Amino acid sequence: MATIYDVAKKAGVGVGTVSRVLNANVHVSPQTRERVLLAIEELDYQPHAVARSLATRRTNSIGVLVPFFTRHFFIEVLRGIQDVAHRTDQGIFLYNVQKHDQKETYLARIPVERRVDGLIVITLRIRDGHAAKFQKGKLPVILVDSYHPILPSLVVDNAYGAKLATEHLLGLGHQKIAFLNGLMRYHASRARKDGFEEAYSQSGLQPDPKLVVETEFDRSGGKQGMAFLWERGARPTAIFAASDLQAIGAIEFLKTKGVRVPEDMAIVGYDDIEMAELLGLTTIRQPMYTMGAEAAERLLGGLEPPPTTEGPRVYRPELVIRESTGC
Amino acid sequence: MATIYDVAKKAGVGVGTVSRVLNANVHVSPQTRERVLLAIEELDYQPHAVARSLATRRTNSIGVLVPFFTRHFFIEVLRGIQDVAHRTDQGIFLYNVQKHDQKETYLARIPVERRVDGLIVITLRIRDGHAAKFQKGKLPVILVDSYHPILPSLVVDNAYGAKLATEHLLGLGHQKIAFLNGLMRYHASRARKDGFEEAYSQSGLQPDPKLVVETEFDRSGGKQGMAFLWERGARPTAIFAASDLQAIGAIEFLKTKGVRVPEDMAIVGYDDIEMAELLGLTTIRQPMYTMGAEAAERLLGGLEPPPTTEGPRVYRPELVIRESTGC
DNA sequence: TTGAAAGCGATACCAT
């Protein structure tokens, strides 16, 4: 494999000159540049990325720390990241977290290992200890769909999303709306609860606590949650589920009871996964691609100190109306 | 940031010794090892990955070149790769191809840039020129769901998959089976056509060419393909679609015609995407996770010269029977 | 067992 020395020798110049040509440095005469370029061509030379990184102290790549369980969300965010990364000629280093301890080891290692110039953390919650280290350390970090007061964060307004969904249902004339929320240990669930209640109170109505249940965000969560409500005797006319998967699970359960959507029951999901469109599920869409792109842009653009006081960048989700709410 | 020199100084030893401790080299006395370990601890030292790579000429990471359009397939394969990569402490460098020219630039650059120790190419077809370069060059490559005679390849037996699907339908008594195939420029489509025909001929029947159509692998492809057959007057009793998305598109079209699945029409898809389970779609499942894991294992395990004569490793897909074929 | 020094392949400063 040819090195910069081989090129220099072949072109009859010093390595410094070759480097200048490589880096589009102005201080090189057209003739020499030509000679160097020729030598590069003949040797089929390409600079060694690792050596270059060591010298420049830049790796030209960003790390993405991601939990695999958020497939759809992660894929979309990743698409956004990838687009701007590619545009700016940056590589993407993937740190996937499948088990909890992986997160810890990664978080401890990535900053010191310095294999990447910056890190985007998706969905994963960052503890104060790590946050402080990041802030002190020189590795820029940005959180997507996760929030920490001293780190730049991009979050979605969950309360607003829930409010949108609930208002939509209330606007349709529904008064008995079941709420299949996620578990309260997730911040998203708590925020969505607020949004749900706010929509109700603004309409002058009261939500029925008997129609609220908390389950896992997945399909069986929705199924079980709905079953639980049903057994309990609840007979809502509409459902707001905190995830599309929960909504789908609920629909599955309802089907066994002969309840049709949307004829007998209106339903709104959350996430706008691929299936939502297919099933005609009204849902809340989050700007995942945009968040990924903006995260990458901010990471690459400015490595300014994190704007601590600024608070997180908050994105507004939108309501996507489909057949499941009978329109 | 602490370097190995800081550690050496603090421990009162040479950098070589520190390096030996770091790399679990035997030639170091217990006492010195202790001292070094202590210094490392106190300085919170971690070796600089880039510098280490330059010295060892190993990056401890593998590249994954992937087209984003094969989302589900790619995600599953990636999960397999990630599992073994993590186990062997390797990083994953993601090269995503969204536009065609990206593939070319990546393929040209990755080998010389040497940012990774090996490369896994997913689904993308490799031209002879690149293949030859890879074979000559020192960067090990392995193809998943793609085949090139001089490169190690992991492929799925598409003919077999199609045969399984068709046999299933024939076994159910269907004689007029529509085949929504992919475009013939894809190898997969050609192989599946073979499998489709083989199943027929083994059963002593003849497929009706009027029931075969080639479309894109996506949902609208299925919709349009089915519409095309329908307009043409075709009235099959069953459908074999070359992708789940095509199957779903076909179902959507059929719904507009009042044709119910599976009552009026049996249907088999291909891929076993998430939605397939949800919709109760009988389909063909490919061992994606396994292929990813094996690809990574082979890449990391042996960097032996690619077994040219060996031919590709062929995986057998399996039939997953669900409600859409009325069982 | 250990320390010193020579790479690894680039960049960047300092002379010229």
Next chain:
DNA sequence: ATGGTATCGCTTTCAA
């Protein structure tokens, strides 16, 4: 404008 050389942070001989 250009060449020479120190430097980046580590590994790995080579002596001692």
